[in-house]
Amino acid sequence: MILASHPEGEAMSKIKIATDWLGGCSGCHMSLLDIDERLLNLLELVELTSSPITDLKQPPEEGVTAGILEGAVNTTVNIETAKRMRERSQYLIALGDCAVFGGIVTMRNAFSLTELLERAYVDAESVVEGKVPESKELGKLIHRACPVNQIVDVDVYLPGCPPPADAIHHALSELLEGRMPAMTGDHLRYD
Amino acid sequence: MSDVNITINGHPAQVPDGITILEAAKRLGVEIPTLCHHPALQDIGACRLCVVEVSGRREVQPACVFPVSDKLVIQTETPKTAAMRRFALEMLFSERSHYCMYCEMSGDCELQSLAYRYGLDRSAYPVPHEHLPVDATRQYFIMDHNRCILCRRCIRACGELAGNFTLGLKARGAKTIISADMDAPLGESSCVACGTCLQVCPTGALIDIKSVYGGRDFQVSRVKSSCSRCSVGCAIDVVTRSERALRVEGDWEGSNRGILCVSGRFESLNDPRERLTSPMVRERGELAPVSWEKAMDAAVDLIRSAGSGGLAARITGGATDETLDEFLRLFRDRLGITPDAAEAPFAAADLPDSASLADFDDADCILIVGADPLKSHRVAGYRIRMAQRRGAMLLIASDLDDSSNGFRKTGLARTSVEDGIRACLESEKPIVVVGAKANRTETRRLTALESHAQFLLLDSAANGAYLRRLGMRNSKNGAGKKTAYLLLSEASQDGAMAKASNGVQSLILHASYAGPLTERADVALPAPLGFESEGHFTNCEGERVRINRAVPPPEGMMSEREVLSHLASRL
Numbered sequence: 205m206i207l208a209s210h211p212e213g214e215a216m217s218k219i220k221i222a223t224d225w226l227g228g229c230s231g232c233h234m235s236l237l238d239i240d241e242r243l244l245n246l247l248e249l250v251e252l253t254s255s256p257i258t259d260l261k262q263p264p265e266e267g268v269t270a271g272i273l274e275g276a277v278n279t280t281v282n283i284e285t286a287k288r289m290r291e292r293s294q295y296l297i298a299l300g301d302c303a304v305f306g307g308i309v310t311m312r313n314a315f316s317l318t319e320l321l322e323r324a325y326v327d328a329e330s331v332v333e334g335k336v337p338e339s340k341e342l343g344k345l346i347h348r349a350c351p352v353n354q355i356v357d358v359d360v361y362l363p364g365c366p367p368p369a370d371a372i373h374h375a376l377s378e379l380l381e382g383r384m385p386a387m388t389g390d391h392l393r394y395d
Numbered sequence: 396m397s398d399v400n401i402t403i404n405g406h407p408a409q410v411p412d413g414i415t416i417l418e419a420a421k422r423l424g425v426e427i428p429t430l431c432h433h434p435a436l437q438d439i440g441a442c443r444l445c446v447v448e449v450s451g452r453r454e455v456q457p458a459c460v461f462p463v464s465d466k467l468v469i470q471t472e473t474p475k476t477a478a479m480r481r482f483a484l485e486m487l488f489s490e491r492s493h494y495c496m497y498c499e500m501s502g503d504c505e506l507q508s509l510a511y512r513y514g515l516d517r518s519a520y521p522v523p524h525e526h527l528p529v530d531a532t533r534q535y536f537i538m539d540h541n542r543c544i545l546c547r548r549c550i551r552a553c554g555e556l557a558g559n560f561t562l563g564l565k566a567r568g569a570k571t572i573i574s575a576d577m578d579a580p581l582g583e584s585s586c587v588a589c590g591t592c593l594q595v596c597p598t599g600a601l602i603d604i605k606s607v608y609g610g611r612d613f614q615v616s617r618v619k620s621s622c623s624r625c626s627v628g629c630a631i632d633v634v635t636r637s638e639r640a641l642r643v644e645g646d647w648e649g650s651n652r653g654i655l656c657v658s659g660r661f662e663s664l665n666d667p668r669e670r671l672t673s674p675m676v677r678e679r680g681e682l683a684p685v686s687w688e689k690a691m692d693a694a695v696d697l698i699r700s701a702g703s704g705g706l707a708a709r710i711t712g713g714a715t716d717e718t719l720d721e722f723l724r725l726f727r728d729r730l731g732i733t734p735d736a737a738e739a740p741f742a743a744a745d746l747p748d749s750a751s752l753a754d755f756d757d758a759d760c761i762l763i764v765g766a767d768p769l770k771s772h773r774v775a776g777y778r779i780r781m782a783q784r785r786g787a788m789l790l791i792a793s794d795l796d797d798s799s800n801g802f803r804k805t806g807l808a809r810t811s812v813e814d815g816i817r818a819c820l821e822s823e824k825p826i827v828v829v830g831a832k833a834n835r836t837e838t839r840r841l842t843a844l845e846s847h848a849q850f851l852l853l854d855s856a857a858n859g860a861y862l863r864r865l866g867m868r869n870s871k872n873g874a875g876k877k878t879a880y881l882l883l884s885e886a887s888q889d890g891a892m893a894k895a896s897n898g899v900q901s902l903i904l905h906a907s908y909a910g911p912l913t914e915r916a917d918v919a920l921p922a923p924l925g926f927e928s929e930g931h932f933t934n935c936e937g938e939r940v941r942i943n944r945a946v947p948p949p950e951g952m953m954s955e956r957e958v959l960s961h962l963a964s965r966l
Contacts, residue, residue, distance in 0.1 A: 315526075
């Protein structure tokens with residue numbers, strides 16, 4: 205459980221954190237940046253190995269202490285990303301309502317995939333001569349979007365749309381202190 | 396009822412025998428979480444959020460329906476109750492869509508607040524994917540079954556409070572769904588759109604269209620006032636934000652007990668008519684906006700040139716006591732004419748007005764004469780329906796054809812006034828409900844019940860009781876006059892009202908809305924709406940109720956009283 209021990213005066217080795225996003229809007233990552241100047245203190249203790257907002261996108265093979273996932277599992281690529289992050293993380297954090305509960309992404313579950321894609325790429329009022337994209341680089345939509353814990357085990361749940369920056373800061377600080385974070389009070393939000 | 400000794404969370408206490416654990420806890424200041432419970436409704440123990448540990452019972456028990464008895468030991472907060480409550484919440488979240496981020500109620504939702512309290516930070520079960528219908532067949536509100544937790548508050552409000560019994564349940568188990576008239580869209584059902592269900596819904600399943608996303612409880616203000624759409628004068632809370640009226644809610648403390656009708660709750664804020672916003676004077680055939688100064692000069696000229704012999708003055712009974720007084724000061728005291736009431740005459744002037752809505756709780760016979768409360772005084776109508784449901788005899792007596800009467804439509808046959816009076820005389824606590832359609836013969840016959848029955852007089856105007864007190868009639872004094880001053884406030888300008896000003900050469904119209912009469916007016920003076928005004932009126936219970944200003948009137952608006960007193964100072 206103890207992630208970092210730092211006796212007085214001793215140079216502390218940084219713990220490694222990686223983030224990635226699945227079917228999300230990147231708002232949770234914005235909230236991560238909203239930690240503001242406290243980020244500087246945090247980065248004294250934490251090494252951000254990889255994230256969608258840094259040069260390196262994938263978590264290192266040797267693994268990280270905490271992996272953070274934003275977004276619901278929505279495509280086959282999301283499944284791959286979620287499984288990779290799980291394999292390479294000691295603790296997996298589901299960040300935001302979509303990762304935790306499925307959230308707004310699961311609104312699509314009420315419709316069939318055909319209905320959904322036709323509506324978005326062909327029938328939408330703003331579309332002219334639309335076509336459903338088929339590139340191999342895109343993942344395939346899975347039958348139903350779901351929260352991360354329906355695909356891989358999750359250790360820490362951080363709901364919110366987006367989670368308050370304070371809650372993210374609290375969760376990381378708790379991990380640094382060697383405690384499993386639990387969201388209560390103002391840190392627990394669903395909107 | 397005798398007291399019993401109980402122990403709650405280790406503290407001994409004495410409470411009346413047989414009250415529920417929830418009620419006992421409330422009296423002792425012990426808070427127990429609830430969800431399907433609502434103070435205005437009968438408890439049904441459906442949601443299992445109020446479960447507590449009780450001596451002698453192996454399993455937790457719902458506090459809202461479990462009666463206390465002597466020596467009962469109750470624990471309201473234990474690891475077991477917390478686990479059971481959390482479990483109940485997890486089950487609620489395992490069905491339908493309870494995603495807060497796109498829900499109108501987020502922030503004021505009772506389900507959300509309980510989930511926060513019990514720390515639900517994940518889905519305990521696979522997320523549901525069924526999509527249920529959204530019923531948008533009602534003009535002023537939407538029912539989204541996807542947000543519904545089947546607490547049945549709406550069903551109880553519909554039946555127990557409004558006496559309407561439109562809402563019920565359809566299907567069983569996980570397929571259960573709230574349903575109107577067995578299975579009809581709300582807009583095609585027997586729903587009367589009173590909106591009581593909106594006011595009790597704990598989640599975002601029932602949504603008021605006008606105020607949707609308009610502001611959370613902590614962002615809005617509530618102004619206590621009275622509804623002036625009819626003479627029931629329901630106590631209301633006008634919910635406002637940034638000087639805009641968002642919605643109207645019934646005041647649970649009022650004699651209307653929180654219930655309103657479609658007119659008071661919705662139509663009052665959704666009037667499609669065009670507002671009069673500026674004083675106007677007709678020049679070269681066209682009404683043109685002018686300053687107050689100029690409009691009043693024009694009005695004064697018309698009044699002067701008519702002289703008291705050629706002047707008629709007519710005022711709606713929807714006006715406040717204060718406006719009516721000012722109107723009489725100007726036209727009766729200063730100009731020496733007899734002002735008229737704009738609404739239909741009331742022939743029951745000499746009957747006592749002694750009944751209150753609360754009296755219907757134990758009335759055993761209700762006689763309705765010349766009134767159609769389910770249409771014109773709906774909240775009184777709902778109360779009568781509840782009394783009928785409880786077992787009170789309900790009689791509709793009329794010499795006229797009244798087949799369109801709301802109660803007749805429920806299958807009630809018409810009786811003669813004589814039979815009605817006889818039934819009242821044979822009853823212990825009869826109430827006679829008299830409306831403006833009762834004729835003189837009928838009201839004269841009803842005086843036979845003066846010492847035996849209570850009377851509820853339903854005037855056609857909100858302040859009809861004060862009109863009667865002032866002795867004002869709708870006596871067509873205006874016929875054949877040169878000039879008429881018509882103070883209509885928000886009253887309708889069609890039909891009878893337009894006819895009343897037929898034949899006058901010039902018309903001064905003082906009203907909130909444009910309408911057929913603006914076409915004929917020579918001077919038009921704008922009036923603020925009820926929500927923008929202050930004053931009092933006397934309701935059908937004889938209570939003098941207060942109207943408070945909830946939002947400011949548009950720029951440049953003058954209150955009706957100010958206008959009248961300005962005119963008086965010029966004449």
